[in-house]
Structures are given as C-alpha cells and as structure tokens.
Amino acid sequence: xxxxxxxxxxxxxxxxxxxxxxxxxxVLFNLVSPDPTLMMxxxxxxxxxxxxxxxxxxxxxxxxxxxxxxxxxxxxxxxxRSWSTKQEIVEMIRNGAIPSLTVTVPSFIIALAISxxxxxxxxxxxxxxxxxFSVLIxxxxxxxxxxxxxxxxxxxxxxxxxxxxISGYEHGFPAFIPYVxxxxxxxxxxxxxxxxxxxxxxxxxxxxxxxxxxxxxxxLSETVILFKHVLKNAMIPIITWVVIxxxxxxxxxxxxxxxxxxxxxxxxxxxxxxxADFPVVRAMTILSAVAYIIFSVITDVLYTLVDPRVxxx
Amino acid sequence: xxxKLLEVKDLVVQFRTDRGKVTAxxxxxxxxxxxxTLGIVGESGSGKSVTALSIMRLIPNPPGEIAxxxxxxxxxxxxxxxxxxxxxxxxxxxxxxFQEPMTSLNPVFTVGNQIEEVFALHxxxxxxxxxxxxxxxxxxMVGIPSPERRYLDYPHQMSGGMRxxxxxxxxxxxxxxxxxxxxxxxxxxxxxQAQILELMKKLQSDLGMAIIMxxxxxxxxxxxxxxxxxxxxxxxxxxxxxxTVFSRPRHPYTKGLLESIPSYDSTQNxxxxxxxxxxxxxxxxxxxxxxxxxxxxxxxxxxDCRGGKGIPQLENLAPDHAVSCFNPIVV
Numbered sequence: 001x002x003x004x005x006x007x008x009x010x011x012x013x014x015x016x017x018x019x020x021x022x023x024x025x026x027v028l029f030n031l032v033s034p035d036p037t038l039m040m041x042x043x044x045x046x047x048x049x050x051x052x053x054x055x056x057x058x059x060x061x062x063x064x065x066x067x068x069x070x071x072x073x074x075x076x077x078x079x080x081r082s083w084s085t086k087q088e089i090v091e092m093i094r095n096g097a098i099p100s101l102t103v104t105v106p107s108f109i110i111a112l113a114i115s116x117x118x119x120x121x122x123x124x125x126x127x128x129x130x131x132x133f134s135v136l137i138x139x140x141x142x143x144x145x146x147x148x149x150x151x152x153x154x155x156x157x158x159x160x161x162x163x164x165x166i167s168g169y170e171h172g173f174p175a176f177i178p179y180v181x182x183x184x185x186x187x188x189x190x191x192x193x194x195x196x197x198x199x200x201x202x203x204x205x206x207x208x209x210x211x212x213x214x215x216x217x218x219x220l221s222e223t224v225i226l227f228k229h230v231l232k233n234a235m236i237p238i239i240t241w242v243v244i245x246x247x248x249x250x251x252x253x254x255x256x257x258x259x260x261x262x263x264x265x266x267x268x269x270x271x272x273x274x275x276a277d278f279p280v281v282r283a284m285t286i287l288s289a290v291a292y293i294i295f296s297v298i299t300d301v302l303y304t305l306v307d308p309r310v311x312x313x
Numbered sequence: 314x315x316x317k318l319l320e321v322k323d324l325v326v327q328f329r330t331d332r333g334k335v336t337a338x339x340x341x342x343x344x345x346x347x348x349x350t351l352g353i354v355g356e357s358g359s360g361k362s363v364t365a366l367s368i369m370r371l372i373p374n375p376p377g378e379i380a381x382x383x384x385x386x387x388x389x390x391x392x393x394x395x396x397x398x399x400x401x402x403x404x405x406x407x408x409x410x411f412q413e414p415m416t417s418l419n420p421v422f423t424v425g426n427q428i429e430e431v432f433a434l435h436x437x438x439x440x441x442x443x444x445x446x447x448x449x450x451x452x453x454m455v456g457i458p459s460p461e462r463r464y465l466d467y468p469h470q471m472s473g474g475m476r477x478x479x480x481x482x483x484x485x486x487x488x489x490x491x492x493x494x495x496x497x498x499x500x501x502x503x504x505x506q507a508q509i510l511e512l513m514k515k516l517q518s519d520l521g522m523a524i525i526m527x528x529x530x531x532x533x534x535x536x537x538x539x540x541x542x543x544x545x546x547x548x549x550x551x552x553x554x555x556x557t558v559f560s561r562p563r564h565p566y567t568k569g570l571l572e573s574i575p576s577y578d579s580t581q582n583x584x585x586x587x588x589x590x591x592x593x594x595x596x597x598x599x600x601x602x603x604x605x606x607x608x609x610x611x612x613x614x615x616x617d618c619r620g621g622k623g624i625p626q627l628e629n630l631a632p633d634h635a636v637s638c639f640n641p642i643v644v
Contacts, residue, residue, distance in 0.1 A: 127375065210416040216371055217411075218404035218431050218483070232421045307421060308467040 003304060010297050021289045022070045029282055030059075030066055039276040040083065057083065070282070074290065079283035084275045089283045092268060099169055100264030103180050103256060104249035107187035112242060115192050119199030124226055126204060134196065141193035149186045150259050158182060167261040183256045202237045206230045235306050243299045247291035251284070318490055318523050319345040319368070324382035326363050326372060335598045337363045339547035341382075342627065345491065350517065350524040352538035352555075354531060354570070356595055360547040361527045365493045368525075369409055370399050387490075405435040408484035412496035414477035418468040424479045425464035428452075431486040451482040456512060474505035481512065488520055495527045510537055531574055535559065543567045546598065546606040549627060553634040563630055563641040565611045566591070605639065613640045 037053045038045065054060045058069075073079045079089035122131040158166040164182035206212070207230055215225045250265070257266035265284065272280035303310045326338040338360040345351050353361045366372050367379055370391065384391045386407065391399065403409075411417045419427060428448040432439050439447065445464070452460035455478040468476055477497060484492055494513065498506035514537055517524055526538055534541050535555065542552040543566065551564040562568045569591040593610035602608055603620030611618065617639040618625070625637040 210411065210413050211419040213371065214411065214417045214480070215419070216403070217369055217409040219400040219402070219434055220404075220430070221400060229419050229422075233419070308423075309420060309469050 003301075006304065007297075007301055010300055014293050014297065017293055018074055018290065019071060021293075022067065022074050022286070025282060025285055025289075026067045026070050029278055030063065033278075036083075036276050036278050070286070073283070074286050077287075079286070080279050082272070082277055082280050084272075084277045089280055092280065093265065093283065093287065096263060096265040096268045097250065099171075099176070099262050100251070100253070100257065100266060101249065102176050103183045103187065103253060103262060103264065106180070107184040107191070108245065108249055110184070111188045111191035111195060114188065115195035116199055116238075118192070118196050119203060120226065120231070122196070123200055123203040123207065123230075124222070126207065134200075138193040138197045141189065142197075146186070146190055146255060149189055150256070153182050153186050154259070167259065169260075169262045179260070179262070183253070183260050183262065187253060187256060198241060199234075199238060202234045203230060206233045209233070232306065236303065239302050239306065240299055243295050243302065244292075246295050247288055250291050251288055316347040317344055318347055318387060320383075320385040321364070321368070322383040322385070324364065324367060324384065325380040326360070326367055327378055327380045329376045329378070332599055336380075337377075337547055337598065338367065341544075341547075341549055343542050343549065343552065345523050345525060347490075347523055348517070348521050349540060350526055350538045352526045352528060352534035352541040353544060354528060354534055354541060355544035356529060358546075358595060358598065359544040361529075361544050362495050364544070365409070365495050365525060365527050368491075368493060369403055369407060370396075371403075371409075401435070404431055404484070404489075405487045406489055407491045407493065408487070408489040409493040409495065410477070410480045410484050410497050412499050414473045414480060414500060417480055418476055420468055423465050423467055424452075424471070425449075428479070428483050428486060431483055435487045447486075448482075451486060452479070454485070454516070455479070455482045456508075457482075472505075473501050474508065477501060477505075477509055478512070481509075481516070485516060485520065485522075489522055491523045491525065492517075493525045493527070496529070497526075498533060499528070499530070506533075513537065531570060543570070546596065546601060548606070548624075548637065549635075550607070550638070551636045552627065557631075557634050561644040563634070563636040563644065564638050565613050565642060566607050568642055569610075613642065615640050 035050075037050045037057070037059070041049055041053060051060075058066070077090060079093075081087060082089055082092065085092075118134065122134045125131055153164070154166050158164045165179045167179075169179045170176055203226075207226075212225060212229060215229050220229075251269070253264075254266040254270065256262070257264045258270060268280065269284045271277070272284070321341060321343050324338055324341045325336065327334050327336050337358075341360070341364055343351065353364060355361045363372065363377075368384055368391070370379075372379060379392060382392070386402065391402070418424065425445065425448050428451060429444045432444045432447060449460045449464050452463060457463050457475060457478055463471070463475075468479070471479065481497075492513075497513065498509045501509060510533060513524065516522075524537075526533065528534060539555055540553070541555055541558050542549045543558070543564065544550065545566050551558065551562065551567045558567060559571065562571055569589075572589045573591060575588055591610055596602060596606060596609065604623065605611070605614075605618040605625050608614050608618045622639060625639050627635040627637045629635050630641060
C-alpha cells in the first residue's frame with residue numbers, strides 16, 4: 001500500500017472519531033449542563049420569557065436536530081453567533097487566533113530548538129558534571145509554579161527594570177512584538193525543564209542499545225553515532241511529544257493571556273465560560289478536538305517516514 | 314602458524330559497581346596467529362566477552378576500565394594509541410560480531426546503508442556507486458539469496474540467521490585481519506547455528522583471517538577452533554591446541570566441562586547414564602577465595618590450592634599446553 005492511500009484511509013478514520021466527539025459534546029452541553037436560559041435571564045425570569053428565549057436560541061427543537069447542528073458545525077466550522085456578543089463565532093476565533101499564535105508559535109519553536117540542543121549536548125556528555133547539573137536545573141525550573149515566573153517577570157523585569165511591557169497588546173506587525181516578548185520568554189522557561197528531561201531520557205534510552213555498540217565496533221565516531229544512529233531512533237518518541245503539543249498552541253496560553261491582557265483565544269474561552277456563552281465554549285471544544293485529531297493523523301504519517309517498522313497495512 | 318597478529322599480555326579489566334570494584338578479567342595472556350581460530354570458552358561471567366571487548370577497546374567506561382596489561386596488534390599496543398587511531402582499526406583491521414543478531418543492527422536504516430557505512434568510513438577511495446556493488450557482493454558472499462533485493466531491506470524484514478549473516482558481511486567489508494565473534498551462534502536455533510559456523514569456517518579459509526571465537530559451547534569449539542583457552546573467574550585456566558584439550562585435559566575444570574557434554578550411545582539408542590555435572594557454583598567475583606578460584610568445586614583440591622601458594626599461574630606442562638593448577642590431572 002502506498003503512502004497516499006494510507007493517508008487517505010487515515011483521514012477517513014477521522015469521520016467516525018469526529019462524530020463520536022460531537023456526540024460527547026452534545027450530551028455534555030444539552031443534557032448534562034443546566035438550562036442556559038436560566039443563567040442568562042437571572043432568577044426573576046418568567047416561564048414565558050424562558051420559553052421565548054429557548055425558541056430564539058433553537059433549544060426547543062428536537063434533540064437529533066440539535067445534534068446534527070453540532071456535527072454540521074464540526075465539518076463546516078460554521079458555529080453560529082455568540083449568545084452574549086451576537087458576533088459571528090468564526091470571526092471571533094479569527095480575531096483571537098492571531099494574538100494567541102503570536103505568543104505560542106515563536107515560544108514553541110524556540111523552546112523546541114533550545115531543548116533539543118541542550119538534550120543532545122548533555123546526552124553526549126552523559127554522566128559528566130554538566131549532565132547532572134542540567135538535571136538539577138531542569139527539576140528546579142519545573143518545581144517553580146508558572147505564577148512565580150509571571151509575577152517575577154512582570155514585577156522585576158517589566159515594572160522595576162522596565163525591560164518589557166507589563167501587559168497589553170497591539171494588533172498588527174510589528175506593533176505586537178514588544179507585548180509578546182515577556183510572555184514568550186516565560187513560556188520558554190516553563191517548557192525547557194520538562195522538554196530537556198524528556199529528550200534526554202529518550203536519547204539515553206537509545207544510547208545503550210546493541211546497535212550503538214555495533215556502530216562503535218565499525219569504527220564510527222561518537223558524533224556520527226549520536227547524530228545519525230541514535231537521533232533517528234529517538235525521533236519516534238520526540239515526534240509524538242512535539243506534534244501532540246501543536247493543537248494547544250492554537251488554543252493559546254490561558255494563564256499567560258489573562259495575565260498579560262492578550263486578546264487571544266484563551267481569553268475568549270475564559271470569558272465565554274464565565275458568561276455561559278454555550279456556542280462559543282462549544283466552538284472552542286470542537287475546534288480543539290478537530291485540531292487534536294488532525295495532528296494525531298499527522299503524527300501517524302510522520303511515523304511511517306521515520307520508522308520503517310511501521311508498515312502500512 | 315607464522316605471523317603473530319595479536320598478543321594479549323597480563324590483561325586486567327575492572328568494573329566499578331555499587332558493591333565495590335570487581336575484577337572481571339584478571340591477568341589474561343594469549344597470542345593469536347594469522348589464519349588461526351582461537352576459541353575462548355567459559356561460563357557466563359568468566360570474563361570471555363569482556364576480554365573480547367577489551368581488544369576493541371569497547372569496554373563501557375565508566376563503569377569499566379582496563380586497569381593493566383598490553384594488547385599488541387602487529388606489534389602496536391592498542392591500549393596506548395589515541396581513540397582516533399583505534400577507530401581506524403575497528404571494523405577495518407579488527408572486526409567484531411555479537412551474540413544478539415536481533416538487536417545488533419540499527420532498526421531504522423537499511424542493511425545496505427549500514428554496510429556501505431563501513432566503506433565510507435574506512436575505504437574512502439571507493440566511489441558511491443561502487444560501494445553498492447561491493448555491498449551486494451558481500452551479501453552474496455555470506456549466502457543471502459537475491460542479495461540485490463535484500464540489500465534494501467530493513468533489519469526487521471529478516472530472520473535472526475539472516476541478520477547474523479548481514480553482521481558477518483558488514484564485519485568482513487574491509488577484509489579484517491582478525492574477526493572477533495562473541496557467541497555468534499548462541500541466539501540462533503540449531504540448524505541456523507550450524508550454517509553460520511559453516512559459513513564462518515568457509516570465509517576464513519577464503520579470506521585467511523584469524524578468528525577469536527567466544528563461546529560457552531564446547532561443541533562449537535570442537536567444530537571451528539584449532540586452539541582453545543578455557544576461562545574461569547576472569548583467568549585462563551588451560552590453553553592448548555584443540556586435540557590436546559579434548560583428549561588430554563590437565564585442569565580439573567576443563568575435564569569437568571568435557572564430561573558434562575551430553576553423549577549418546579548409538580548401540581543402545583539412548584543417553585549414556587546420568588549426565589555428570591561440576592558440583593557447586595561459580596564463586597561470586599566479589600569474594601573469590603584465596604588461592605585457586607576453582608578450589609570449592611575441585612575433586613583434586615590440596616592444601617596448596619587453599620591459598621598457601623597464592624593464585625595458580627599458567628605454566629607450560631608441555632610445549633603449547635599451559636595449565637594454571639597446583640595439582641593438574643596426570644595423563
């Protein structure tokens with residue numbers, strides 16, 4: 001079977017998964033959660049008002065029809081309008097995605113590059129003092145809560161030293177850059193600890209394999225062994241780890257966005273939850289599910305490129 | 314037996330462990346001549362693999378360390394040369410194959426790629442297109458059917474026997490002077506085992522290399538070797554040509570090993586009585602007894618063996634027959 005047929009079939013598998021996800025979302029929002037009209041109208045609402053609002057929102061239609069609406073929105077990305085702002089949700093997502101991505105994408109790429117380089121370096125000199133020192137630093141960095149980084153950054157670096165903007169955002173390139181530097185730095189600091197530890201472990205798992213001994217017996221240098229033989233084997237778990245993080249980049253950094261006043265998707269989601277804006281929350285849930293499914297397909301396809309043992313059948 | 318290729322002198326290899334330093338190889342001496350097959354036999358933990366890895370300087374350090382000794386290859390002490398020089402010898406002049414054919418090849422590269430790597434490293438004068446032809450030729454030489462197609466296979470597409478053939482092909486790419494085979498047939502089933510040993514014998518007579526055959530199987534030794542060194546607890550206890558060792562062993566351990574090979578009585582169509590064993594256990598390397606390390610299992614033990622005269626050393630009892638025993642068996 002060739003790779004295109006494999007990809008096509010893998011994409012076909014997405015359909016039942018997505019239908020299942022829609023069903024879960026439907027059950028959670030329509031059957032389990034309390035009546036949204038009650039929350040919207042307050043406790044002095046009359047039954048007539050509630051019924052009118054239910055009709056207006058389409059909540060009085062039959063359940064299968066409401067389920068179909070969710071399915072339709074998952075495939076067309078037409079999520080309707082927000083209950084509270086009456087805005088097109090697609091428009092809201094489009095506006096929020098860019099500020100989110102301006103923070104998450106650069107942070108993610110820089111953190112990935114830095115962590116991989118550090119991990120390869122310490123794996124190469126495994127057992128030496130800087131290897132053990134790096135583990136110590138990583139654990140230390142992971143032990144500090146993210147709030148500590150945020151408060152330190154905003155108080156010391158931004159307020160006292162005036163190195164960065166404390167919070168806020170401006171749309172358009174390059175106006176946004178000063179506002180995203182500090183959140184990016186904090187994101188990178190938060191990622192490096194777990195990332196380095198993970199990459200280092202993965203690489204060290206490979207270093208003691210028999211094929212590495214064979215490579216040495218052939219006369220290969222340690223550099224070639226690490227960068228050719230070991231790294232290609234280590235790529236398999238690394239790809240999973242990296243690609244599965246990408247959907248979360250789209251959703252934005254919830255905590256960072258709210259602390260730094262960045263009008264991204266994380267903030268939109270948070271507001272929608274607080275105001276019981278069901279269509280927006282639902283749209284964000286569907287969006288993240290779709291992103292997650294798409295990137296797991298991409299992971300599977302990448303496997304077949306890296307690992308010949310993954311056969312397409 | 315003309316040119317002396319390898320001479321190992323007083324080799325001592327130690328490992329640092331949580332329970333202290335342990336001496337895995339303790340004063341091993343042997344020589345290897347051109348075209349010779351030397352068998353190194355012993356139980357697990359006797360130091361035979363460590364001896365082999367030391368010749369390649371592949372002892373993982375830490376925790377291992379070659380504490381003492383000299384390994385002369387064509388007159389040059391391999392333990393003195395820089396690692397860069399050693400890498401030019403590995404896989405080129407001295408090659409090695411391992412016990413684990415299933416895991417010794419890199420799973421994510423084709424066997425062809427892994428063979429070509431050796432050419433790219435040691436024989437840079439060979440052009441890229443020639444490398445491929447030579448690689449396929451090697452696969453043909455080790456008896457892999459339809460080598461052109463198999464050349465593009467990944468290791469997981471091959472059986473254990475086939476993978477060991479690939480390992481052999483790879484090790485012979487540069488026509489080494491010495492091939493070290495660390496239990497090359499142990500992980501394979503019996504018919505494949507015989508094929509691999511047969512192949513190695515044939516290739517040796519074709520290419521004229523010397524082989525160090527590490528094994529725990531005296532049957533393998535009998536079939537392939539012309540000299541043999543028996544190891545016990547990090548020391549060579551008996552060393553001679555194959556005929557002498559099998560017909561007139563002088564060390565009680567060697568004799569015990571030979572007696573514990575199952576034999577079959579063809580006239581009565583059944584095994585000959587109860588299989589003799591060597592009583593007792595190999596002592597822990599952490600607390601070897603004073604004197605001879607075989608004393609507790611030996612039927613001929615004397616007061617001398619208990620430490621009165623120190624550790625027995627290899628002594629020539631006849632030309633080309635050395636035994637380290639205070640009370641050798643009289644034949």
